[in-house]
Amino acid sequence: MSKQGGAAKFGAWLAGIAATVISGYLLWYFTVPKPAVVTTFEGMVYSGDAPVAKAMVSLNLTGTAGAGGPIVDFTDDNGAYKFELTGLPQNTGATLNAMANGYEETQPHPLPMPLQADIRQDIPLTPLLAAGAPPPTPGPLAGGGSGAKQMAPAVRVQGSQQVQTAPAIAHIPAYVPKIASLAKQVRIGK
Numbered sequence: 001m002s003k004q005g006g007a008a009k010f011g012a013w014l015a016g017i018a019a020t021v022i023s024g025y026l027l028w029y030f031t032v033p034k035p036a037v038v039t040t041f042e043g044m045v046y047s048g049d050a051p052v053a054k055a056m057v058s059l060n061l062t063g064t065a066g067a068g069g070p071i072v073d074f075t076d077d078n079g080a081y082k083f084e085l086t087g088l089p090q091n092t093g094a095t096l097n098a099m100a101n102g103y104e105e106t107q108p109h110p111l112p113m114p115l116q117a118d119i120r121q122d123i124p125l126t127p128l129l130a131a132g133a134p135p136p137t138p139g140p141l142a143g144g145g146s147g148a149k150q151m152a153p154a155v156r157v158q159g160s161q162q163v164q165t166a167p168a169i170a171h172i173p174a175y176v177p178k179i180a181s182l183a184k185q186v187r188i189g190k
Helices: 002-031 063-068
Strands: 038-047 056-062 071-074 080-086 093-099 118-120 148-158 161-171 184-187
Touching (some): 038 093, 071 080, 071 184
Parallel strands (some): 080 184
Antiparallel strands (some): 056 071, 056 093
């Protein structure tokens, strides 16, 4: 009988230690603050096949996070912009808009909801026309969506004749992300 009593005491002691460890873990789990979610908006502003440096990109938030007005960042030499927002509420929507000297202002680009943690949106700009200049001839290629634009046909001289060649193709420039330390960082809420 003494063996059963010793085993019961040992079992009770072991259960007490397990209860202390488990309750300590649960207390820690429920009281440690959770890290805030960072939502990154980034992309490139370009025109034709060249990035647009020093373009102003406005991020307009909707819902409870949009009360403070637009958040503004300027593109770097590679045309890249980057916003890092911490603590966005779940119901937040967003639109992006870009403008630069010598270019038409873009229409706001609404971003799909719900917002993801990492959002990339490139924004094309159209150059302003000089007074009396003919309208530009570029147009999307058949099939669309490739990111390439068809440009006006080139003319070359062959012997004594001018020969029209196939139109040149302008490609969207390669995206070079903005350095994280240069990102516009905003904390929303608390």
